[in-house]
Amino acid sequence: MTYEIVPGGAGDLSAAGRVHAESWQDSHRAFCEADFLAAHTPERQARYLADKLARGSRLFLLQTGGRIAGVVTLTGSLIEDLYILPQFQNRGFGTALLRYAIARCDGDPVLWLLENNVRAESLYRREGFAPTGRRSAITSALDEIEYRLIKHTEENDRMSNKDMNCAYCVHGEPLAKFGIYICDLSEMNSLYLFKEQSHPGRVIVAPKEHVGDFTDLTDAQRDLFFADIARVSRALKKVFKPGKVNYGAYNDNGGHLHFHLVPKYRDEFEWGGVFAMNPGRVTLTEAEYAEMIEKIRAAL
Numbered sequence: 001m002t003y004e005i006v007p008g009g010a011g012d013l014s015a016a017g018r019v020h021a022e023s024w025q026d027s028h029r030a031f032c033e034a035d036f037l038a039a040h041t042p043e044r045q046a047r048y049l050a051d052k053l054a055r056g057s058r059l060f061l062l063q064t065g066g067r068i069a070g071v072v073t074l075t076g077s078l079i080e081d082l083y084i085l086p087q088f089q090n091r092g093f094g095t096a097l098l099r100y101a102i103a104r105c106d107g108d109p110v111l112w113l114l115e116n117n118v119r120a121e122s123l124y125r126r127e128g129f130a131p132t133g134r135r136s137a138i139t140s141a142l143d144e145i146e147y148r149l150i151k152h153t154e155e156n157d158r159m160s161n162k163d164m165n166c167a168y169c170v171h172g173e174p175l176a177k178f179g180i181y182i183c184d185l186s187e188m189n190s191l192y193l194f195k196e197q198s199h200p201g202r203v204i205v206a207p208k209e210h211v212g213d214f215t216d217l218t219d220a221q222r223d224l225f226f227a228d229i230a231r232v233s234r235a236l237k238k239v240f241k242p243g244k245v246n247y248g249a250y251n252d253n254g255g256h257l258h259f260h261l262v263p264k265y266r267d268e269f270e271w272g273g274v275f276a277m278n279p280g281r282v283t284l285t286e287a288e289y290a291e292m293i294e295k296i297r298a299a300l
């Protein structure tokens with residue numbers, strides 16, 4: 001279905017107020033009292049939008065088939081009032097309006113989301129938003145949560161997505177304490193050899209950027225992260241022929257997402273049990289590490 005997104009002005013307020021009221025009531029019906037819902041009339045929501053325009057906010061309208069199907073407001077870099085009429089949902093209109101607003105933000109886009117709004121949360125996370133940790137109580141039982149989108153320019157990636165105390169971010173000496181960089185797997189992830197080699201072929205996959213947990217990744221990033229892990233696991237199976245590959249992500253102290261890939265060998269060390277974080281019993285010579293890295297690289 002074709003659509004266009006246009007700036008809204010004073011002449012659009014009554015139509016925009018109808019869309020806002022109907023969508024707002026629909027999305028709040030499950031957890032708001034009937035009289036509170038009924039108070040959000042089209043006229044009241046039109047006045048609310050008029051007030052925002054008067055204070056410098058911008059209004060954008062998504063139109064399709066000659067009518068307004070969705071609204072969003074933008075105040076600086078604060079995105080609010082993103083509503084799509086119920087009968088126009090699940091067609092990508094919400095994503096389109098969100099991206100339109102993101103492109104017009106002055107700084108990093110920010111929005112607030114009711115903590116029980118699972119559908120909107122998945123949309124925002126897909127687009128790269130992550131919670132900032134700020135919350136604000138709407139009722140005694142319900143909070144609003146702040147989300148922020150970090151725009152991925154090269155400069156941003158260099159300046160803000162690295163933690164200078166983190167071995168996976170800075171490499172060098174901190175990394176050399178336990179690992180050796182092998183190669184990049186994709187634009188997102190790198191592969192490291194774990195120096196403790198009680199389990200021959202043990203490696204680590206980690207994103208290049210300082211990401212705390214895989215729940216902080218977008219769907220596409222998470223897909224790529226696990227695709228790279230699978231690719232490495234297949235290479236380990238080819239080279240080392242283990243009985244099983246174990247996977248572990250612990251990270252209590254580190255704070256940089258990484259997965260240990262640990263080949264386990266039937267009836268050998270720790271077979272049938274949990275692999276230790278660092279058993280500290282087997283290290284190799286530089287030449288042996290180099291040979292192992294060469295074999296893994298060739299099998300990727």
Ligand SMILES: [Zn+2]
Nearest residue numbers: 166169210256
């Ligand atoms: Zn890091």
